[in-house]
Amino acid sequence: MTKMPEKERAVGMYRRMYQIRQYEETIYYLFLEGIMPGTIHQSHGQEACAVGMIYDLRKEDYILTTHRPAGHDLAKGVSLRSMLCEMFGKSEGCCKGKGGAMHTGDLSVGAVTANAIVGGNLPIAAGVALRCRMMKTDNVAVCFFGDGASNEGAFHEALNAAAVWKLPVVYVCENNLYSATTSIRLTCSLEHVAADRGSAYGIPSEVVDGNDVLAVNEAAARAVGRARNGEGPTILELKTYRIGGHSRNDACGYRPEEEEQEWFAKDPIHTFRKRLLDEGVITEEELVKIEEEITEEIDAEVEYAKNSKDPAPESALRDVYWEGGTL
Amino acid sequence: MAEMSVADALKLAIQEEMRRDETVFCLGEDVDIKGGMGGAFTVTKGLLDEFGPERVINTPIAEILIAGVCVGAGMTGMRPVADLQYGDFLFCMMDQLVNQAAKMCYMSGGKVHIPMVMRAPCGATNRGAQHAQSLESYFIHVPGLKVICPSTPYDAKGMMKQAIRDDNPVLVFEHKLLYGSSRKEKDAVRTSGEVPKEEYTIEFGKAAVRKEGTDVTIVANLLMSYRAQEAAKALESEGISCEVIDPRSLVPFDYETVERSVKKTGRLMVVHEDTYNGGWGAQVAAHFAEYCIFDLDAPVKIVAAYDTPIPFAAPMENFVIPSVDRIKEAARELAAF
Structure with a gap:
């Protein structure tokens, strides 16, 4: 059993997880209503992974995320407004409408532009980590990827180099059991697709309950600590589950109902909420108030984003090469 | 220096x-x-x-x-x-x-x-x-x-x-x-x-005219710019004057220098070691077809590697890669058009 931190910290984590949940659910409904353009790959169900890993990172630390980036980006401090504006393809979006749902980020808060090529961010994380060391900082890179990425060649090349160069990087596999719609059982013979491969590269690995924000946070402290101290990379494999499908309109017909029920019972937000109440950290009234505040803020930002300016069509011709823009 | x-x-x-x-x-x-x-x-x-x-x-x-x-x-x-x-x-x-x-x-x-x-x-x-x-x-x-x-x-x-x-x-x-x-x-x-011993940089998108000429413009990069110069030198004795331009950078590409040359010569050849199909020469040809067609007195010639993987044996490799002779022959055809 993990140890409950003091109230401010515990509630801070809950607040962030709840924000991610509300954000994702809001987007899902906007999408169903036909208001939200583009495609969506949602992270609800995996909030404990994002928040547990990122809660204690510094602004100067970097995260590298995937096609399912919202939880990570929000946890790292990318602004809600710039995220929602990007989802709507607006010029105030964090990528000025040029990125979209799979490329959100804000390097000024250490959130590298999200990467929609599975496994593509692992070698980039090695480069970011190398920079942290070359510039003689003790900052670290935390690289998220899914179970599917562990079968990419880039995974092997990045982990091997991170190990031999002892890079300050944490490789975090969010194993949600499915690579898009294919069960990881069909594509990898290992029980722990990332952690079991650690020994192949000489990288210490841990398997963690990815739905327990405190367990993730404790593992993060160990792994980030090693990276900061120059002890090299760690692989964390967080066992988790998507609430939604791989992407828009995916009804998850490939997931057995009992499996879904078993995982939904372990919902990271419901279980943490219950613990906060059971252990007397916070009262129901206080929690409801926090939840209402978050919902109101998201609703207001959605309205803002919907009504904000579309990018000028010809702005598509800008930014192919760097024009000197700042973060 | x-x-x-x-x-x-x-x-x-x-x-x-x-x-x-x-x-x-x-x-x-x-x-x-x-x-x-x-x-x-x-x-x-x-x-x-x-x-x-x-x-x-x-x-x-x-x-x-x-x-x-x-x-x-x-x-x-x-x-x-x-x-x-x-x-x-x-x-x-x-x-x-x-x-x-x-x-x-x-x-x-x-x-x-x-x-x-x-x-x-x-x-x-x-x-x-x-x-x-x-x-x-x-x-x-x-x-x-x-x-x-x-x-x-x-x-x-x-x-x-x-x-x-x-x-x-x-x-x-x-x-x-x-x-x-x-x-x-x-x-x-x-x-x-x-x-030079002193500090300098070269801006991209500025071609270099390696040899001036009046009859045929040859755009050629890397090894081919040397072969084009050799061909141009040899063709002088035949009364064919070639201008050889080395683009030096392909993106950005200095169309202006090539356009200026073609206005003078009316004839354009591109030589590259890359294969023919979809090579950068095709892009240069497309540019002239789209924007400068009336400056041309002859069809554009592209002298490129043949569309094969590169063979090992020297006689075959030399055959596939554009030679000085192939460049000369193409220049003669252009000049005679």
């Missing part, structure tokens, strides 16, 4: 930039191992002694990693200079170059940028099909990448320094027969030339 080879000019450029800017560093497989060659062609030999293993990084044979490290380090403020040994290995890192390096600035709305230099030795040199290709044309198709191809020591130094200072990903195609390095290559061209 000092006389030096292309290989030494490239090295000097990297060395000077590493001294000037602590964010510049080198990486690559065998980039500088004690007792090794300094990359495959001596360009980075000796840098380890001066800058140490923190800034001269020997990597695993892992092209995805090499390019990915450039992207990650570049976007966070470094200026990586990677050596690929053989440009053919670019294909092993295509995702990192095309989906990552080239698109990151754009996808981020111009907030993130990636200074990085990818050095790709190219050209057919009796090594068979997988250590021989001229791949420039693949990359001119990718918005977000710059593509340069310096062919003289002067250009090599000035353009390499410019590439390292550029805030975007730059692919540098270096021809194996033009290095003039201590690693001897059969059929190598003697490229040794004067390089």
Whole structure:
């Protein structure tokens, strides 16, 4: 059993997880209503992974995320407004409408532009980590990827180099059991697709309950600590589950109902909420108030984003090469 | 001024930039191992002694990693200079170059940028099909990448320094027969030339007129610019005056200099070692068909490698790659049109 931190910290984590949940659910409904353009790959169900890993990172630390980036980006401090504006393809979006749902980020808060090529961010994380060391900082890179990425060649090349160069990087596999719609059982013979491969590269690995924000946070402290101290990379494999499908309109017909029920019972937000109440950290009234505040803020930002300016069509011709823009 | 080879000019450029800017560093497989060659062609030999293993990084044979490290380090403020040994290995890192390096600035709305230099030795040199290709044309198709191809020591130094200072990903195609390095290559061209001692850089998108002429404009890069000059010299005795233009960079491309020349000659030939189909010569031809058709008195000629993988045996390799004779023949046809 993990140890409950003091109230401010515990509630801070809950607040962030709840924000991610509300954000994702809001987007899902906007999408169903036909208001939200583009495609969506949602992270609800995996909030404990994002928040547990990122809660204690510094602004100067970097995260590298995937096609399912919202939880990570929000946890790292990318602004809600710039995220929602990007989802709507607006010029105030964090990528000025040029990125979209799979490329959100804000390097000024250490959130590298999200990467929609599975496994593509692992070698980039090695480069970011190398920079942290070359510039003689003790900052670290935390690289998220899914179970599917562990079968990419880039995974092997990045982990091997991170190990031999002892890079300050944490490789975090969010194993949600499915690579898009294919069960990881069909594509990898290992029980722990990332952690079991650690020994192949000489990288210490841990398997963690990815739905327990405190367990993730404790593992993060160990792994980030090693990276900061120059002890090299760690692989964390967080066992988790998507609430939604791989992407828009995916009804998850490939997931057995009992499996879904078993995982939904372990919902990271419901279980943490219950613990906060059971252990007397916070009262129901206080929690409801926090939840209402978050919902109101998201609703207001959605309205803002919907009504904000579309990018000028010809702005598509800008930014192919760097024009000197700042973060 | 000092006389030096292309290989030494490239090295000097990297060395000077590493001294000037602590964010510049080198990486690559065998980039500088004690007792090794300094990359495959001596360009980075000796840098380890001066800058140490923190800034001269020997990597695993892992092209995805090499390019990915450039992207990650570049976007966070470094200026990586990677050596690929053989440009053919670019294909092993295509995702990192095309989906990552080239698109990151754009996808981020111009907030993130990636200074990085990818050095790709190219050209057919009796090594068979997988250590021989001229791949420039693949990359001119990718918005977000710059593509340069310096062919003289002067250009090599000035353009390499410019590439390292550029805030975007730059692919540098270096021809194996033009290095003039201590690693001897059969059929190598003697490229040794004067390089100023004082600091200079060469802006991209400025072609160099290697020889002036009035009858036929020949645009040729890397090794082909030398062969075109040789052909042009020989054709003087036949009364055919060729102007030879070395584009030096393909992205950006200096159409203006070529247009000016074609206004004078009315005849255009492009020569490249890359294969014919979809080669950069086709892009130049398309430009003239679209914008300058009335300046042309004859159809555009493209003299390129035949559309085969590069064969090993010298008689076949020499047959596939454009020769001085093929260039001369094409020029005669153009002049007679």
